[in-house]
Amino acid sequence: MRIISIHVDGLAQAVENGLYSWLQSADADVVAIQNLKAKEYQLPDSVVYPEGYNAYFFDAEADGYSGVAILTRDMPKAIMTGLAFPQCDMQGRYIQADFEHVSVGSILFPAVDQYNSLEDKLAFQKAFLDHLTKTRRKRRDFIFCGNFEATHKTVDLGDWQNNQDVPGFLPEERAWFDQMFGPVGYVDAFREANFGENQFTWWPDEESARRNLNGWRKDFQICTPNIRQYVVEAKLDTNLKFGDHAAVMVEYEFDED
Structure with missing residues (x-):
């Protein structure tokens, strides 16, 4: 199962810039997309019905903000939206596809912005850890x-x-990762197969930062420990023009019916 996760700067714009054409060559089984910036009914059919995929969407209540999607080659057994806390569900931040033995979720954490304070972001982390x-x-x-x-x-x-002292690398945020990858028992799937340096997925200033390698690895695929043995390849595609994030591509050596 090849899974790709990608944060775009609006789904319609990303498709216009070639996202779906790129996915055909990437040959993913599941694609998790974040930051749609549009409600499903506002998107054209060419976006809602990608060739070769079943597409599912979860919208934010606010217009032009957030939203997540998941594309699947095979029909999932069920689709779940939201995580039963308002900050996630009202802002369209989580959608999950259930297959026979594994569930794959697409999640967008809040940034510190006009909608969410640092306290809101930390509360989201706690709720997701729960x-x-x-x-x-x-x-x-x-x-x-x-x-x-x-x-x-x-x-x-x-x-x-x-x-x-910048949100995104604060001590309390790093401690949250320690809990997730420690006592809670989740695994950083990307790092199971890719130990390289400079494996960044986001750059605050694209032109200078990519040249100076001044990036952040903000985009993850995390998995339950039973799956770690099946991670065979993990890589990034940093040459995309669908937003300011790289695509995270992980190959899991198992099949789902």
Whole structure:
């Protein structure tokens, strides 16, 4: 199962710039997309019905903001939207496709912006960590993909020395990753197969930062521990023009009916 996660700067614009054409060559089984910036009914049929995929959407209540989608080659057994807390559900931040033995989710964490304060972002992290804890009690495996709006270790941030007091790399945010990858038991799937440096997915100033490698790894695929043995390849595509994030591409060596 090849899973791609990508944060776009509006889905309609991304498709216009070649997103769906690129996906045909990328040959993904599941594609998790974040930051649609439009409600499903506002999108043209060419966006809502991508060739070769079943497409599912979860909109934010506000116009032109947030929203997530998931595209699947095979028909999922079920689609779930939201995580049962208002900040996620009203802002269209989570959608999940359930297959026979594994569920794949597309998630967009809040940034500190006009809609969310730092306190709101930390509250979202806590609520999602609670959800992860509950999933460990279920008899199925999970893969969560998306933009976490934060990064974990110094290797994942080009200029970490000067960003220790910046949202996205604050001590409490890094401690949250420690909990997720520690006691809660989730696995950073990308790092199971890719140990390279400068594996960044977002750059605050694209022109200068990419040249100076001053990036952040904000986009993750995390999985339950049973799946870590099936991660065989993980890479980024940083040459895309669908937004200011790279695509995260992970190959899992199992099939889902």
